[in-house]
Amino acid sequence: MKISLNWLKDFIAFEEDATVISKVLTDTGLEVEGLEKFEEIEGGLEGLVIGEVLTCAKHPDADKLSVTTVDIGADAPAPIVCGAPNVAQGQKVVVATVGTTLYPAGGEPFKIKKAKIRGEVSEGMICAEDEIGLGQSHNGIMVLDTDLPNGTPAKDYFKPETDQVIEIGLTPNRADGASHFGVARDLKAAFRRPTIFPDLSTFKVDNQSNPVEISVENQEACPRYSGLTISNVEVKASPKWLANRLKSIGLAPINNIVDVTNYVLHGLGQPLHAFDLAEISGKKVVVKTLASGTKFTTLDEKERELTDKDLMICDDTKAMCIGGVFGGINSGVKDSTTSIFLESAYFSADWVRNTATRHSIKTDASFRFERGTDPNMTVNALKYAAMLIKEVAGGEISSEVIDIYPSPIADFEIDVKYKNIDRLIGKEIPHDRIKEILGDLDIVLSDETEMGFKATVPPYRVDVTREADIVEEILRIYGYNNIELEENYGADYLAAFPTPDKDKIQSKTTDFLAALGFNEIISNSLTNPDYVAKTELWDPALNVEVLNKLSEELGVMRQTLVFSGMESLKYNINRKQTNLKFFEFGRIYTTSDGEYQEKEQLALFLTGDQTDESWSVDKKSIDFYSISSTVHKILDKFSITEFDSVPTDNPVFDYGLDISKDGQLLVSLGKVNRKVQKVAEVSQDVFYAEFNWAKMLKKYGKKILYKAVPKFPEVRRDLSLVLDEQVNFQQILELAKRESKKLVKRINVFSVYQGDSIGEGKKSYALSFILQDENKTLNDKAIDKTMNGLIASFEKDLNAIIRK
Structure with a gap:
C-alpha cells in the first residue's frame, strides 16, 4: 500500500521528513518497506532556466537554423543554435543549460553538451514543450509570458509537483490503516497531534429532482447502504491536482468521476461506486442475491456464473454490480454519462471475502471490505465525494442522502485490568500515559478504578476485541524499543553464537562431497622426493626430510597433496576405473631457515568422464568447469558469496584460478600440470583444487546477510x-x-x-x-x-x- 506524504498532510500536520515518518510508522506496526520519489515531470526540470533571447540571426551555413544569444542569468549571454521556426529576439524562453539531462515525452533521456553545429558554438538548448516532458507539441519553442528574472529555475515558473511516497507492508489485521486517514490516526497517537477530517459543513442537497429508491433485501451481507444522486455532471479528464494524487500512489487517472471515488477510497478508506443513473432501470436499487447459475458480465468483459451467496447490486430488471467486489460492464460511468448514483456501503467482510475468492477477483474495494471497513464512515465519505464531484465535474446533488442502517454495529466493550497490562508488557507504564495512548487511538475509557477500566473501541478497529489487543495497542504506541531488557526477563537464550566446531564443519563438508559423488582418500604424509626433483616446480630446499627414513621412496614430508591424490588415481586407472572423484583432508609441510610449517588443506581430484557410459546421455569429459562448479558449491556452503578470482600462478596447474576473500587466498583450482601428470604416470587429464582449510574455517558462516525476495520481475x-x-x-x-x-x-x-x-x-x-x-x-x-x-x-x- 502506497502513501503520499503530500496527501497525508491533508489529514495531519507534520514537518518531519520521510525517513522520520517511516520510522515512526514502522514502530507503530505499519511497517514501511520502501520509499520512492514521485515527480510529475520526470527530472523535475532540474537544470532548466528562464532565459531571454537577446539576438537572433540566420545561421550562415544552414537555412533552417538560427544563431542566438540568450541571457540565462550568467556572467555572459549563452550562444545557442536553435532549429525552431518561431524563435525571435525579445522572447522569454526555457533554456536547458550545459550538463542538463532532458526527459522528452516519449523519447530517450539525453544530456545537453557544449557543441559546434555547422561551425557555430552552441552552449545550451531552447526547448519545446515535448522536449522537457511538459506536453506533446513540437511545433516550436515555448514562449513564456513572465516577468521572472533571467536565470530563474524553470521549476519556479511551472511548479511541477514532487512528492515522497512510502510503501507500507500492511498486515491483514490492520484494516484500519488501509488509507491515508488511517495512517494519520497512527501518527496522531505517535506525535500526539490532532487529525484533520475534510470539512463537510458546506455540504447541501441542491434539489430532489432525481431520487432513487433503495431496498436492502439481504441485511446480513449489507448492514449499511448509503447513496445519493448527482445530476448534470460533465465527465472529462481530472484536474492536475487530482490526477497527480492518484499517479503518486501508482494509479492511472480514468476520468473525473471515477478518479474521485478512487481518491476517497485511498484517502478515507471507504470504497465507493458510481453508477450511470441512466442505466438504472426504474430508478430503483436493490441489494440482494440472485439464483445460482445467473450469468453476469463484469467490467473486465468476463462472463461469470453467480451463486446464491454472491451479493449483487441490482435495479428492478437486472444485476449491475457484484457488491463490494466489481462493477458490471454496462452500469459504470461513461463519457456520455450526465447523471450518477453514488453508492457508499458497509458490506460484510465474510461475504465479500468468499465472493472475491470464489470468482478470483481482487480489487482495491474488495481488499478493504474483506478485512473490515468502518461502518460509521459511509455517509461522511459519501458527502465528501459528492462535494468533490461537484468541484471537478459540476452538477448538483439531486437527492437526499439515503442511509439504510437498521441495526447499527455496536462498539467493542472490553474489560481491562492494569495488572494484566503490566504482566504482558513486562513493565509498569504510568496509568496517565496509558489513558493518553488509548484516547489518542479513539478508544474511550469508562468505569475507571485503581484496578482497571472498561475500554470502548470503535468498530473500524476490527482487530481490537480482547484485553490482549488493548495491551498491544498500548505497547505499539508506547514503543517496543522503550521496554528495557533486564536479567529477570530470562533472555539468556540470546547468547552469542558459539565458535564453529572445525570437526563438525569437516564432517559436514565430507557428507556434502560424498553426496556429490566424491570418494574420500587418506594417504601417507611421507612421499617420494623425486616428485619435487623431477617436476622442478617446487623448491627441494623446502622439503622436510625424515631422519630415520624407512626407504628413499618415503624420504620427505609432502609439500603438496597433489602427488598423494595422483598415486590413488594411477592405482584406480590401472584397474580400469577411469571416472574418478576424490577428496582428501590432509596436511602439507615445509621448512625454511630452521623453521617448520604445517598447513591443513582440502584437495579435490576429478578425472575421466562426467557420467558413466549410457544410451541416454552423451559422453562428455570432465573439464575445468566441473572442478569450478564443485569449488563454488563449497564456497556457497561456507556462505562465502563475494570473492575475487584471478588467474593462478601456482606451478601445479597448467591453467587455473586463485580465489581470494579480503586479500586471503582460499583456494586454487585448475588443470594439473603435464609435468606432474608425467611424473605421476597418470595419462588422462586431471583437474585439481586445493583449499587453505584454516582460512576457510575462519570465513565459515561469517556475515550471512538476508535480502528480501524482490517483488518485481526480472x-x-x-x-x-x-x-x-x-x-x-x-x-x-x-x-x-x-x-x-x-x-x-x-x-x-x-x-x-x-x-x-x-x-x-x-x-x-x-x-x-x-x-x-x-x-x-x-x-x-x-x-x-x-x-x-x-x-x-x-x-x-x-x-x-x-x-x-
Whole structure:
C-alpha cells in the first residue's frame, strides 16, 4: 500500500521528513518497506532556466537554423543554435543549460553538451514543450509570458509537483490503516497531534429532482447502504491536482468521476461506486442475491456464473454490480454519462471475502471490505465525494442522502485490568500515559478504578476485541524499543553464537562431497622426493626430510597433496576405473631457515568422464568447469558469496584460478600440470583444487546477510560480443558491475565461438544479462538505457564489436 506524504498532510500536520515518518510508522506496526520519489515531470526540470533571447540571426551555413544569444542569468549571454521556426529576439524562453539531462515525452533521456553545429558554438538548448516532458507539441519553442528574472529555475515558473511516497507492508489485521486517514490516526497517537477530517459543513442537497429508491433485501451481507444522486455532471479528464494524487500512489487517472471515488477510497478508506443513473432501470436499487447459475458480465468483459451467496447490486430488471467486489460492464460511468448514483456501503467482510475468492477477483474495494471497513464512515465519505464531484465535474446533488442502517454495529466493550497490562508488557507504564495512548487511538475509557477500566473501541478497529489487543495497542504506541531488557526477563537464550566446531564443519563438508559423488582418500604424509626433483616446480630446499627414513621412496614430508591424490588415481586407472572423484583432508609441510610449517588443506581430484557410459546421455569429459562448479558449491556452503578470482600462478596447474576473500587466498583450482601428470604416470587429464582449510574455517558462516525476495520481475537481454582472444570473462564481469551495478544482477556466458568467420585472434561471447529493480517494475526506457551504456563501455574499454 502506497502513501503520499503530500496527501497525508491533508489529514495531519507534520514537518518531519520521510525517513522520520517511516520510522515512526514502522514502530507503530505499519511497517514501511520502501520509499520512492514521485515527480510529475520526470527530472523535475532540474537544470532548466528562464532565459531571454537577446539576438537572433540566420545561421550562415544552414537555412533552417538560427544563431542566438540568450541571457540565462550568467556572467555572459549563452550562444545557442536553435532549429525552431518561431524563435525571435525579445522572447522569454526555457533554456536547458550545459550538463542538463532532458526527459522528452516519449523519447530517450539525453544530456545537453557544449557543441559546434555547422561551425557555430552552441552552449545550451531552447526547448519545446515535448522536449522537457511538459506536453506533446513540437511545433516550436515555448514562449513564456513572465516577468521572472533571467536565470530563474524553470521549476519556479511551472511548479511541477514532487512528492515522497512510502510503501507500507500492511498486515491483514490492520484494516484500519488501509488509507491515508488511517495512517494519520497512527501518527496522531505517535506525535500526539490532532487529525484533520475534510470539512463537510458546506455540504447541501441542491434539489430532489432525481431520487432513487433503495431496498436492502439481504441485511446480513449489507448492514449499511448509503447513496445519493448527482445530476448534470460533465465527465472529462481530472484536474492536475487530482490526477497527480492518484499517479503518486501508482494509479492511472480514468476520468473525473471515477478518479474521485478512487481518491476517497485511498484517502478515507471507504470504497465507493458510481453508477450511470441512466442505466438504472426504474430508478430503483436493490441489494440482494440472485439464483445460482445467473450469468453476469463484469467490467473486465468476463462472463461469470453467480451463486446464491454472491451479493449483487441490482435495479428492478437486472444485476449491475457484484457488491463490494466489481462493477458490471454496462452500469459504470461513461463519457456520455450526465447523471450518477453514488453508492457508499458497509458490506460484510465474510461475504465479500468468499465472493472475491470464489470468482478470483481482487480489487482495491474488495481488499478493504474483506478485512473490515468502518461502518460509521459511509455517509461522511459519501458527502465528501459528492462535494468533490461537484468541484471537478459540476452538477448538483439531486437527492437526499439515503442511509439504510437498521441495526447499527455496536462498539467493542472490553474489560481491562492494569495488572494484566503490566504482566504482558513486562513493565509498569504510568496509568496517565496509558489513558493518553488509548484516547489518542479513539478508544474511550469508562468505569475507571485503581484496578482497571472498561475500554470502548470503535468498530473500524476490527482487530481490537480482547484485553490482549488493548495491551498491544498500548505497547505499539508506547514503543517496543522503550521496554528495557533486564536479567529477570530470562533472555539468556540470546547468547552469542558459539565458535564453529572445525570437526563438525569437516564432517559436514565430507557428507556434502560424498553426496556429490566424491570418494574420500587418506594417504601417507611421507612421499617420494623425486616428485619435487623431477617436476622442478617446487623448491627441494623446502622439503622436510625424515631422519630415520624407512626407504628413499618415503624420504620427505609432502609439500603438496597433489602427488598423494595422483598415486590413488594411477592405482584406480590401472584397474580400469577411469571416472574418478576424490577428496582428501590432509596436511602439507615445509621448512625454511630452521623453521617448520604445517598447513591443513582440502584437495579435490576429478578425472575421466562426467557420467558413466549410457544410451541416454552423451559422453562428455570432465573439464575445468566441473572442478569450478564443485569449488563454488563449497564456497556457497561456507556462505562465502563475494570473492575475487584471478588467474593462478601456482606451478601445479597448467591453467587455473586463485580465489581470494579480503586479500586471503582460499583456494586454487585448475588443470594439473603435464609435468606432474608425467611424473605421476597418470595419462588422462586431471583437474585439481586445493583449499587453505584454516582460512576457510575462519570465513565459515561469517556475515550471512538476508535480502528480501524482490517483488518485481526480472528482465533478460542478450548480447553477442566479438572480442580479442586475450579478453576474459572476468574483465567483462567487472566492467559490467562497474557501469551498471544497480540493475544488472547476473551475467552468464551461454555460447563461446572461435573460428575463421570472425577473424584470427578473435572470439565471440554470447552473454545473457538479468536486470531487476527491487523497487519498481523496469520499463523499456530504463532497460535500453542500461544496455546502451554497457554496449558503449564494451566498445570503448574492451574494443568489442557488437554482433547484430
